[in-house]
Amino acid sequence: MVYRVAMPGEKLRKGPWHEEEDRQLITFVTLLGNRKWDYIARVSGIKRCGKSCRLRWLNYLRPNIKHGDISTEEEQIILRLHEQWGNKWARIARSLPGRTDNEIKNFWRTHLRRKMQAREQENFQCGREDGKQDFLFQKVDFDVQTYEAGEHKPVDDTSGTSNASLDALGFSSSAVTNSPYEVRFFDWVTELSSDQSKIRHQGDYNCTESCISYTARNSDDNDVWGWSDSIWDMN
DNA sequence: AAGCGCCTCAACCGCATGGGA
DNA sequence: TTCCCATGCGGTTGAGGCGCT
Numbered sequence: 001m002v003y004r005v006a007m008p009g010e011k012l013r014k015g016p017w018h019e020e021e022d023r024q025l026i027t028f029v030t031l032l033g034n035r036k037w038d039y040i041a042r043v044s045g046i047k048r049c050g051k052s053c054r055l056r057w058l059n060y061l062r063p064n065i066k067h068g069d070i071s072t073e074e075e076q077i078i079l080r081l082h083e084q085w086g087n088k089w090a091r092i093a094r095s096l097p098g099r100t101d102n103e104i105k106n107f108w109r110t111h112l113r114r115k116m117q118a119r120e121q122e123n124f125q126c127g128r129e130d131g132k133q134d135f136l137f138q139k140v141d142f143d144v145q146t147y148e149a150g151e152h153k154p155v156d157d158t159s160g161t162s163n164a165s166l167d168a169l170g171f172s173s174s175a176v177t178n179s180p181y182e183v184r185f186f187d188w189v190t191e192l193s194s195d196q197s198k199i200r201h202q203g204d205y206n207c208t209e210s211c212i213s214y215t216a217r218n219s220d221d222n223d224v225w226g227w228s229d230s231i232w233d234m235n
Numbered sequence: 236a237a238g239c240g241c242c243t244c245a246a247c248c249g250c251a252t253g254g255g256a
Numbered sequence: 257t258t259c260c261c262a263t264g265c266g267g268t269t270g271a272g273g274c275g276c277t
Binding site: 015016035036037038050051054058087088089090101102105 | 261262263264265266267270271
């Protein structure tokens with residue numbers, strides 16, 4: 001395969017990438033590394049600017065990128081981190097391996113923004129009725145079919161000792177007690193699982209590198225969700 | 236079948252930031 | 257310290273797909 005170096009002043013292409021351009025970009029990033037994007041754009045013969053090459057690589061071509069639908073767990077993480085950090089898409093993306101800032105930004109705009117607006121409206125109304133709002137245990141839209149399909153582990157008994165609590169929640173207790181952060185998580189889950197007024201029937205806990213979420217069903221058969229502070233905040 | 240509007244998402248644009256000369 | 261350039265980031269755009277009439 002012979003590639004032709006782009007000439008200075010040559011008109012740059014825009015719009016959707018072609019398969020051949022992708023192949024060229026992969027070849028040259030493999031050879032030269034994922035830096036020096038202007039240089040890669042020039043020597044590869046791809047008639048694109050360096051910025052465009054970088055974006056294509058980061059959002060589509062780099063290894064280990066996830067292309068499928070965003071899971072319920074990922075959605076909960078996005079919701080929580082957006083609540084915490086705002087529109088810091090790149091920062092949020094770093095907490096979701098394989099996802100890009102662009103993907104999360106788009107997902108937020110197309111799926112979550114309206115959901116959040118609806119929830120804010122609902123909370124506003126609830127707040128007016130109850131006189132206060134429980135920050136940690138807000139109701140959310142919840143896909144019950146997904147919940148019951150098996151990805152979420154049903155839990156009938158959340159009482160008992162610390163290890164039993166973790167096991168009951170579907171965690172291997174030994175797997176979450178090997179670092180200071182994990183010890184915090186262990187304590188938090190133990191404390192949470194003893195709160196029978198809030199969690200009774202089912203629970204699903206999700207630990208990521210930056211925060212811990214859970215979704216559960218309360219004694220009134222309403223789905224609820226909650227979060228620990230971020231693990232860094234737990235120190 | 237055609238026209239229209241809405242939605243999604245890949246890609247672009249412009250500004251901010253960081254590092255080297 | 258200043259300037260320049262490459263890179264990073266968030267907002268925006270627009271093409272294409274899909275559903276509705």
